[in-house]
Amino acid sequence: MITLTHFMVVSAGLFCIGLFIIVSKKNAIQVLLGIELMLNAAILNMVAFSRYDRVNNGGQMFALFAIVLAAATTAVALAIILNVYRRYKTINPDEINQLKDQ
């Protein structure tokens, strides 16, 4: 039987993979993918914990909100990346450093 623990382990694994992608990849789009993975790990947690709220299904509801918000955020993020690319001709986050203290 699939217990809560299994969900939690999968969620933790997803979160860690997402985190790793965020800090290690040299491509903004891949970083964005990492963020999506971490977001999904959180949503998976919410859905798994919602077994304790059978009446209102709050977890599922909140997960839907989060998915919608994530989609919107991703759209904004992609638009930013597109603009960044137009300006710097790169989407490597290491090279986009003009906001730092000189």
Added chain:
Amino acid sequence: MNQPLSHTDAQTVTLALIAVLLPFAAFVINFLVLGKSKATGWVSTLAILASAVLGITVFFKVWDKQVMHVQYLWFTIGTTKLYAGVLLNNLSVLLLALVSVIALPVHIYSTAYMNDDEGYGHYFRYLSFFCFSMLALVVVDNLMLFYAFWELVGFSSYLLIGFWFTRDSAVIANKKAFIMNRIGDIGLLTAIIILFTQYHTFDIAALFGSDGLIVRSVITHGEWVGPVGHIPAVWQYVAFGGIFLAVAAKSAQFPLHTWLPDAMEGPTSVSALIHAATMVAAGVFLLGRAYALFTETELTILAFVGCFTAFMAATIALTQNDLKRILAYSTISQLGFMVMAMGVGAYASSLFHLATHAFFKCLLFLVAGIVIHQVKHIKDDNNLDIDPQNILHLGGLRKKLPLTFIAAIIGGLALIGLPLTSGYLSKDGILIQSFEWSEGRNIFFKLVPTFGLLNTWLTAFYVSRLIIKVFFGEFRLQKMNPHIKIHIGDGSWQYKLPLILLAVCCLFPLFSLNPLLYEDAWLFHGFFQINFLVRSNMYHTIIPALVNVLSIGVMYGAWMLYVKRNTWSVPQTGFLFRMSCNEWYIDKFYNRVIVKFVLILSDTLYWFDIKVVDGLVNLIQSIGIAFSKMAAWFDHYIIDGLLNLLAAVVQGIGDFARRFQRGKVQYYLYSMLLALIVVFILKILIWT
């Protein structure tokens, strides 16, 4: 002490003061206004002429009549009041008149003698200043002022000896005179301090007066008891020693006499005034002032020292060849005679001899000045390489310089002490009294009159030698250089007048109407001891006769020896001759022993200074430098090092920290993650 004076007395004191201050006024005028102008000579001469007139006036008002003493409060220290004033008694008015009268012909003479000299203005400045110091020394009533003028007299003498300061010998001579006189000054100062300690006053009249403090004090049981206190008797002896030193230095007595012959480096007119007639008399004058202080033993010491000096100087004068040096030693000899007279109690005779000696010695020096001046002319005209003062070059000048010759004869006879001259009157008085003094004492005391007697014959010999060598025979210079042109003469009236004036003063009428008996001299009646004037014993007849007969014999011997040259001649190799020629080796002894000792001492002290004192300073300096270097090192490496370390640490931390702020997004994420993990770990550790 300020007793009211009558109107005429106040006038007399004022006249004396003016007589003293006139030369000073001349000095100031010459110094400030006239500079190098020829008028300086006449300003000084007029001043001294007025001084002489006033001096004589004061002399006649005071002499043998009354003592005038005026003093004013000078200043007060604590409870000690110091008075300054004028004391006119017989002694001071005699010297006042004598100094100003002697100075007058010398001034007149100098206007011609120094005429061609570059330092004409300087010369009269110094001369006036000297006259002022000497006249003031004579009239002051206070030991402090006395000391001050004593110093000034020595100082002006120093200036005038070194008048031709471009000559090395003059510089050495004036240094020597100054140092010798300083030794005497120390003595005088010591004596003044002791007298003040004992009597609490500097007043000469109160100290040495006829019923003064010193007369009323006695030496008993090793204490010197005076009216106002008592101190150990040894201080009385020290005070005597001090005054003796002062007298010996100023009046050129035995241990300190060597400066006077060297002082002849000055102009001859200066030698005449200062080193023959007046300044050197200051020592005898001091003896006269302080006469009351001396005990019997101390007077005996004075007599012996004076006698020894007189004899020694006379023997030295026998063989000298320098015209002025002979006269200088003759001066020392005569001063020794005066000191001896003071010692044997012939107070009045000593001062009488002082007065007569001033005239004839001044005359002889002026004669010497003319001779030297004329020989110098010959030397310059013919480009000869000779010493104009050497009597061996001279001779036969009596035809060339007739007036000078006569003056020299009169001066010389007065110095020998033949009848009809003033020297006869004064010298025989001293000799007779020294014989009377030794009467009834042991044989040792007979030495003094015996040597005194011997001394007069020695004097007769060297004076004859001097005059014969200069004025008789042939002119040796011309014999050696037959081609030289000689046109010399007595010179202008400025030379002739002083000679005539002084020559007249050297004859008997000025001092006594009876040319043969010194007892008739008026000068004796002015001084307190007059009992010796009684012709009580045979000395009064025998001694003058003996002295004069033998003197004439000696003079005849000298005549035979130097003019005729047909008798025996003096061996020039013997020990005595060398001793006399080298001035008894006293100067050499001083140079070998004292000067050398002082030099060695100075060298040692110099070495000590350089090596030890400076060495110590240098050592301290080295230590200081080493210490500073250590401190610098410490500062640089430890203190600065610490600060630098701190800075480096801060910089390191900063460098480390800024690596997290590189503007790379993913580093920020790392940091956040790290921080989060740390927080979690801590939380777990703390909460569990």
